[in-house]
Amino acid sequence: MSFLKVHDHLLQIYGPQHWWPARTPFEVMVGAVLTQNTAWRNVEKAIANLHAVGALDAEALLRAPLPRVAQWIRPAGYFNVKATRLRNFCAWYVARGGEDALRSLETTDLRRELLAINGVGPETADDILLYAFQRPVFVVDAYTRRIFRRLRLVEGDEPYNELRAHIEARLRRGRRELVGLYNEYHALIVRHGKDVCKTKPRCELCWLACKSRERQAGKSSKALQGAAQ
DNA sequence: ACCCAGGGTCATA
DNA sequence: TATGACCATGGG
DSSP states (O other): OOHHHHHHHHHHHHOOOOOOOOSSHHHHHHHHHHTTTSOHHHHHHHHHHHHHTTOOSHHHHHHSOHHHHHHHTGGGSOHHHHHHHHHHHHHHHHHTTHHHHHHTSOHHHHHHHHHHSTTOOHHHHHHHHHHTTOOOOOOOOHHHHHHHHHTTSSOSOSOHHHHHHHHHHHHGGGOSOHHHHHHHHHHHHHHHHHTTTTSSSOOHHHHHHHHHHHHHHHHHHHHHHHHHO
8 A cells, every 4th residue: 555545545535625725825824823733613713713814914914003914813723732833834924925935935945934924833833834835845744643653654744854854755756646636635634534434334445554554564463473383 | 521623933951 | 861841823
């Protein structure tokens, strides 16, 4: 079972996910910060509030008092922390010349600058790189670690960059368009992660993951038997 | 009542 | 490098 095959299974099961749900690249970036450890529907409420008051804009967010931003994004949780993070991000965004100027940066430079912002970690940075700037970056999240661990494709507790590099290296050989592939793949993993094995007849991928674990158990028990002889 | 959600930072060892 | 505490809302 290759990383590419897993993608194809997921696509067959769920169909295209059409990520990222946002009107503009800036809205993607705001959503990426707000969705940290938070259910997406709560983020939608926060973004709707920002949209309603005309604050879905970097300059507007910088003009607004921090406590007011916090109230706007309250449904997204951690609102005091995230208000500061949004402000940090907007300060960088404006100082750096906005979307058009940022588009001309190399992916590695863009990532380094994103990670330098207090409140933007590896996953948030990669969400922004992939879904706002269309860069070929595979986003690793908790669902990613879980599904690939269950399929015995990774250990699951590797450092972020190690896991990303490992998966990207094995997806690059598929002769496919990478931005589209990474876009759909991460979205499908999240979609699958939400209702994994909660559906009555186990989906094909969960079934495969189960078989994969049984294979592993069989091998290790045989190894133990062999060692006992 | 408890658990989790499309993480990240900071203090500590 | 690697744990643990902390942030906070809303839905199951």
